[in-house]
Amino acid sequence: MSSTTQRSTAEGIVAEIGGPGNIVSLTHCATRLRFELNDSGLVDQKAVEAIPGVMGAVPQSGDRFQVVIGGAVQNTFNQIMNLPEMASIGKSALSDADVKAGARGKARGKVAWVDGFFEYLSDSFRPLLGVLLGASLIIAFTAVLDALHIVDFRATDKSATWIFVDAMWRSVFYFLPIMVAYNAAKKLNIDPWVGATVMGAMMTPEFVSLSDTKRFADTVCTTNPVLGTQSCVAHIFGLPMQLNGYGGQVFVPLIMVAVLALVYKGLKKIFPENIQMVFVPFFSMTIMIPATAFLIGPMGIWLGNGLGTGMAWMNGHAPILFAIIIPLIYPFLVPLGLHWPLNALMLINIQTLGYDFIQGPMGAWNFACFGATAGVLFISMRDKETEMRGTATGALLAGLLGGISEPSLYGIHLRFKRIYPRMLVGCLVGGLITGIFGGVKTSAFAFTSLLTIPVFSPMPLYAISIAAAFVTAMVLVIISDYRTPEQKAESLANRKQAESDLALEVAQAGMPKDVPTAASTPTAVIAAPVAGHVVSLDEVEDKVFASRALGEGVGIQPTDGRVVSPVAGLLVTVPASGHAFGIKTDDRVEVLVHIGIDTVRLQGKCFEVAVKKGQRVAIGDLLATVDLEGIREAGYDPTTVVVVINSKTLSSVTPKTGSNVIPGDPIIDVTP
Structure with a gap:
């Protein structure tokens, strides 16, 4: 993708999700841009999906929105953050994992602990996706060489070169417990390095050497007849300690960190803040390393073996x-x-x-x-x-x-x-x-x-x-x-419209510049959706609208709660809260009717919606009935804002302010 295309993609995404003023934070994962918005009702999902380079758009609960980019997500993210209009937004101080964890927390289901459990698992593994994928491709490369009989990777006498290649992918899986412990600790808001250190203690050469029966006479090893795995027991401080190989284990760090979080947070309550940096990690390590070695580690191994054995039984008896x-x-x-x-x-x-x-x-x-x-x-x-x-x-x-x-x-x-x-x-x-x-x-x-x-x-x-x-x-x-x-009919209509627009552009491109065309005069008039007094956006008590980040338009101080469509077109945005309506005309003018300031917080109270997304409306069709007094009593401004979202792509958008209007009176002239 060229830099020009990336920039146009970035600009288009920002414009169609409501402009920079609508963005609270932005981060990304392996394939998606993740937006936290002020008002998700301002997003035109279909317009976002139509942007070159965008694979799809996924609304989330609350005011969250995801844009699927694919492998070019990092470049697109950088392009967005480098846009001049994003200068005042800045990058989120939170990491991607933090933003995602917070977002999922807002979308919990009825059983919060179940949601929390799966969030804990997901956020402990998800950041490792890249290195796991990298290791799997190295494995695939070695498997191809093995299949072609170029190198026998199962041989015990491989050369140093291919032993080194083994180390390249085994590093990920052997040290996986430490990586999982780090992520899990971060998820539970404790020092991730303490979690990594506790797990790392189980993988040091000193700990591994405890299973050496020749060196330690009181260490006893036995072999599991079902799994073929070896289990050793050493005596530490006179107590029996089951020794296991923890490389590649995942349940042990997950259980350990869950317990560590209780210990760590409890210690922070005991020690004054000015000495926490020294004593909280110290006592966490001295408590949790023995606890993991004696109890949690063997229990995690037992749990993992039990689940693996159960799955193996099912696979063996009912393949x-x-x-x-x-x-x-x-x-x-x-x-x-x-x-x-x-x-x-x-x-x-x-x-x-x-x-x-x-x-x-x-x-x-x-x-x-x-x-x-x-x-x-x-x-x-x-x-x-x-x-x-x-x-x-x-x-x-x-x-x-x-x-x-x-x-x-x-x-x-x-x-x-x-x-x-x-x-x-x-x-x-x-x-x-x-x-x-x-x-x-x-x-x-x-x-x-x-x-x-x-x-x-x-x-x-x-x-x-x-x-x-x-x-x-x-x-x-x-x-x-x-x-x-x-959907097929709509797709066909959109394609024909695009072809018609292209033909018109080609035809107009061949005309002399001084010959007026039909598009040089206003071809669209936006009518008042509600009765009231029309004011400039400068007088609207909302910085986003007043800055015109969402486009040019007007505000109407309403005198009646009946809100109708200001244009004829397709309803592309109808949030459940009923406070906003996005309409796209057949001339591709995109109009937003936003009822009240911050009224999304009412969560639908005071709004009775009369339409649904995807419905076609004519000028004057009822959109919603609004309880204006209820909005005022709740402490919100009922000023209704009408803006043209795609103002920058049009020749002119001219507001008509200062007058009292009734529904149907012209309030904005638009020249495509």
């Missing part, structure tokens, strides 16, 4: 059922972030069993997901849908090469509900093939992409199952389309 269930539940777990516990079990399996049996069936889901995206790409190319073609292309590449499903899910699948049933059929077909022929295993944690196929065994079975899942989902989407008849 077909297991291979079907895994790909069918993943499409529902991933959007909610609930797939991380299964990912943790994969790591446990590799650590305890030496292999994992979950990732193979999971590949059926991933490739069914990518196949559905390929179907969307085919249709968009056939129907000349430029925007969707770009979205689907980026999402498909991210999936096939990186094993990342988010661009497909958020950019396409969750926007078009017809896709999921067809994708699930692909999941079923791939899982069924995997189960019938005995399942697929892998000895490495790998993102399921084309590049990591060689790490699965048997490789031919895995390749056939994911190919079947991919093709099934793709063909079903192509045959039945991913859009409803209404």
Whole structure:
């Protein structure tokens, strides 16, 4: 993507989410821009999705909004933050993980502890996505060399060079407990370095050496006959301590940090603030390192082994059922972030069993997901849908090469509900093939992409199952389309309108400059939506509107609670709160009617909405009935603001202020 395109993408995103004045904070993850807004009702979702470079837009609860970019998210984020109009906003002082954690906290369900549990798991693993993906690609590279018989990576006499290559990817998985402990501690608002240090103590050469029976005569080791793992017991301070290899473990740091948080916060209440820096970490370490070594570590190992053994039992006794269930539940777990516990079990399996049996069936889901995206790409190319073609292309590449499903899910699948049933059929077909022929295993944690196929065994079975899942989902989407008849008709109309606009531009470009065109005179008049006195935006008690960050317009001090449409067009924004309405005319003039100042805080009280999003309205159609006295009694200003959101793209927007109006009277002249 060129810098010019990135800049236009950045400018377009800022404009369509309500301007810089509507942005509270901005951060990003691997594929998405994450906005915290003053008022999500000001966002034009369809306009955002139509911006080149945007794969999709995802409204969140509250005033949060996500824009799916894909692999170019970092560049787009930088472009947005470097825009002159963003200078006064600045980058959020919070990290991405902090913003996401806070956002999820606002969206808790009825059972808060359940939400908190899954947030804890997700935020402990999510920041590691990049290094896990990097390690999985190194593993894939080594697996390809092994499959081609160039190097035997399972040999015990490998050269130093290839031992070093092993170290490149094993570093991630061996030290994973320390990384998880750091993230988990950060999630629970305690010093993350204390969490990392406690876990690190279990992985030092000194701790590992305690299992040396030749050196320590009172250390006794036994072998688990089921898992084939060795367990040793040493005597420390006269007490028996079970010794385990903690490399690659995830449940131990998760449990340890949960306990550490109680200890750490309790110590902060005991010690004065001026000595906390010394004594809180000191006592936290002296309490938690022994507690982890004697109790938490063995308990975490037992829990992980138990879950892994249970999953292995199901896979061994009902392999077909297991291979079907895994790909069918993943499409529902991933959007909610609930797939991380299964990912943790994969790591446990590799650590305890030496292999994992979950990732193979999971590949059926991933490739069914990518196949559905390929179907969307085919249709968009056939129907000349430029925007969707770009979205689907980026999402498909991210999936096939990186094993990342988010661009497909958020950019396409969750926007078009017809896709999921067809994708699930692909999941079923791939899982069924995997189960019938005995399942697929892998000895490495790998993102399921084309590049990591060689790490699965048997490789031919895995390749056939994911190919079947991919093709099934793709063909079903192509045959039945991913859009409803209404969405298809709207897409066709938008394309014809774009072609008509292009033809008009070409025709006008050939005219002499001194020849007036129909577009050189005002072609749109915005009428008053409510009776009252019209004032300039300078007199509106809202800095965002007064600064015209959201566009040129007027304020109306209302005398009646009946609010009607000021233009004819399509309702693109109708928030549940009923305080704002976004309307796009057939001439592509975008009008926002915002009833009252900060009235979003009323959460719908005093507003009776008469329309719904996607409905077409004519001038004078009732939008809402408003209790003006109720708004005033609640302490809010009922001034109704009418602005033209896309003022900067129009030739002129001329407000008419200073008069008393009734609904239907002209208040703004617009020249496209």
